Amino acid sequence: MTSRVRVRNWHPPGHIRTPAYLRGKTGTIERKLGPFPNPEQGAYGLAAKNLALYRVRFTMRDIWGDTAEAPGDTLEAEIYAHWLEPAD
Amino acid sequence: MPHDHHDHHTPPRPDNDEPLTYWQTMEIAVRELLVEKGVTTPEEIAGAIDRMDARSPTDGARVIARAWTDPDFKVRLLTDASAACREMGFDIGPMHLIALENRPGLHNVVVCTLCSCYPRYLIGPPPDWYKTRAYRSRTVREPRSVLAEFGLTLPEGIELRVHDSTADMRYIVLPERPAGTDDMTEDALAALVTRDSMIGTGLPRQPG
Numbered sequence: 001m002t003s004r005v006r007v008r009n010w011h012p013p014g015h016i017r018t019p020a021y022l023r024g025k026t027g028t029i030e031r032k033l034g035p036f037p038n039p040e041q042g043a044y045g046l047a048a049k050n051l052a053l054y055r056v057r058f059t060m061r062d063i064w065g066d067t068a069e070a071p072g073d074t075l076e077a078e079i080y081a082h083w084l085e086p087a088d
Numbered sequence: 089m090p091h092d093h094h095d096h097h098t099p100p101r102p103d104n105d106e107p108l109t110y111w112q113t114m115e116i117a118v119r120e121l122l123v124e125k126g127v128t129t130p131e132e133i134a135g136a137i138d139r140m141d142a143r144s145p146t147d148g149a150r151v152i153a154r155a156w157t158d159p160d161f162k163v164r165l166l167t168d169a170s171a172a173c174r175e176m177g178f179d180i181g182p183m184h185l186i187a188l189e190n191r192p193g194l195h196n197v198v199v200c201t202l203c204s205c206y207p208r209y210l211i212g213p214p215p216d217w218y219k220t221r222a223y224r225s226r227t228v229r230e231p232r233s234v235l236a237e238f239g240l241t242l243p244e245g246i247e248l249r250v251h252d253s254t255a256d257m258r259y260i261v262l263p264e265r266p267a268g269t270d271d272m273t274e275d276a277l278a279a280l281v282t283r284d285s286m287i288g289t290g291l292p293r294q295p296g
Contacts, residue, residue, distance in 0.1 A: 019201050036256045069230045073248040078255035
């Protein structure tokens with residue numbers, strides 16, 4: 001995984017742990033965690049595949065554009081590997 | 089003149105005699121079945137609730153105070169916060185904890201926009217406001233305004249970092265040790281650490 005990543009702009013139904021406000025946004029990997037069982041499968045009692053989990057750092061400008069309250073502030077969230085694509 | 093007369097007209101709290109919700113009914117049904125089948129007992133369930141309720145911010149405060157007084161422990165806390173808490177004897181269950189260090193120029197605050205993930209295994213149940221839609225949505229959109237409402241106005245030169253607890257990790261903020269506390273013992277320092285200072289919506293108390 002490259003260090004610049006984009007959160008996929010998917011909108012599937014069901015139990016998702018990727019917040020809507022981060023979909024389609026580009027950030028930088030802060031650290032790799034896991035593996036953890038995929039909650040999108042586990043939530044339905046299915047056999048959950050182990051996935052890497054990444055902490056991704058965004059600037060508030062990355063997320064909210066120029067209307068951000070303080071564009072240089074940052075936000076970190078945990079995003080599962082299958083939601084990320086290289087942004088370089 | 090002393091004001092010694094109080095009206096006692098506080099409205100009573102409404103009884104919770106609305107019909108059960110779907111999930112409340114489901115919880116009762118599953119619990120009764122588990123008891124009936126001998127998988128667990130009411131005593132075991134009550135004991136588990138007691139143990140969760142006994143957890144409080146004072147446990148987290150002891151971890152913070154240790155990090156303020158023991159540089160090696162602080163390194164271990166920032167490397168693997170779960171292991172550091174267990175090393176101090178806290179039973180934090182299966183929790184995966186990350187400690188976020190405040191330092192000059194950087195302030196951290198924690199939110200869970202998806203639900204109400206919180207390090208309850210270390211510092212007990214979250215405050216009610218932590219679970220509100222207002223806190224959860226505004227803290228990622230206008231966190232400085234939210235902090236200002238808590239009485240914490242961050243100067244422009246300080247980076248604010250919001251941590252959205254979206255998946256498996258839980259977070260605790262390691263606040264900066266207040267100035268003027270060089271002579272204080274670890275126990276006295278722990279008394280300065282507030283719940284909100286570990287969420288990031290506040291700072292530790294000042295000594296004295």
